[in-house]
Amino acid sequence: DTEVTQTPKHLVMGMTNKKSLKCEQHMGHRAMYWYKQKAKKPPELMFVYSYEKLSINESVPSRFSPECPNSSLLNLHLHALQPEDSALYLCASSQTGVRNQPQHFGDGTRLSIL
Amino acid sequence: QQQVKQSPQSLIVQKGGISIINCAYENTAFDYFPWYQQFPGKGPALLIAIRPDVSEKKEGRFTISFNKSAKQFSLHIMDSQPGDSATYFCAPQNTGNQFYFGTGTSLTVIP
Numbered sequence: 001d002t003e004v005t006q007t008p009k010h011l012v013m014g015m016t017n018k019k020s021l022k023c024e025q026h027m028g029h030r031a032m033y034w035y036k037q038k039a040k041k042p043p044e045l046m047f048v049y050s051y052e053k054l055s056i057n058e059s060v061p062s063r064f065s066p067e068c069p070n071s072s073l074l075n076l077h078l079h080a081l082q083p084e085d086s087a088l089y090l091c092a093s094s095q096t097g098v099r100n101q102p103q104h105f106g107d108g109t110r111l112s113i114l
Numbered sequence: 115q116q117q118v119k120q121s122p123q124s125l126i127v128q129k130g131g132i133s134i135i136n137c138a139y140e141n142t143a144f145d146y147f148p149w150y151q152q153f154p155g156k157g158p159a160l161l162i163a164i165r166p167d168v169s170e171k172k173e174g175r176f177t178i179s180f181n182k183s184a185k186q187f188s189l190h191i192m193d194s195q196p197g198d199s200a201t202y203f204c205a206p207q208n209t210g211n212q213f214y215f216g217t218g219t220s221l222t223v224i225p
Contacts (some may be wrong), residue, residue, distance in 0.1 A: 004157075007162065040201075040218070040219070040220070041217075042203055042215035042216060042217055042218050043158065043203075043215055044215075045212070045213075048211075048212070050211075056212070090157050090158075092157075094211065096211065099145070099146070099209075100145065100146040100163070100165055100207070101146075102148050102156075102160040102163060103205075103213060104159075104160075105150075105157030105158050106157050107155070107156050107157045108156075108157050109147060
């Protein structure tokens, strides 16, 4: 079992729907990340939150809207997605204030856009 | 992503053999060099990592070799097992706590 929990595990939605992905960790990590991963490709960084503030947005389309309501929770709000947005969405967290700390990943949400 | 080049793209090894995966980087600001292992349907998980003040680190059957002057580091899996079949990513980290993933290596260990 991973220490980063993502829900739901699978999500199918139409292009006009609004849905949210949820990520939770209780390791006290203050850096949290969203990645997008296509089949047979490496994870692509989307957003980074540091101490609940958005620190990096890798030019992600506005149909993806991240939110970090507290230090344990990270959401990704989805609206008007396109078929090419179908992918595995991974959440990760890492410790801050200490150098050379790894990322801890959840098992992802498999998203399919109809 | 282009700052990190990983090879080979895929690797097939007999059970008991040695698997070697290489990672080359350009950014001299990297100061942490982890390898992640990912099984189908799962997220990546840290396998082993090294800091640049060390040239080699061994944990069980897994060894990282690090060559700072060549800006390369490699993963060696000794006595490879079918359970090692997975995708492996190098993901060096810069001082700003940002990770850069390599393109991945799909390892298949044949019984």
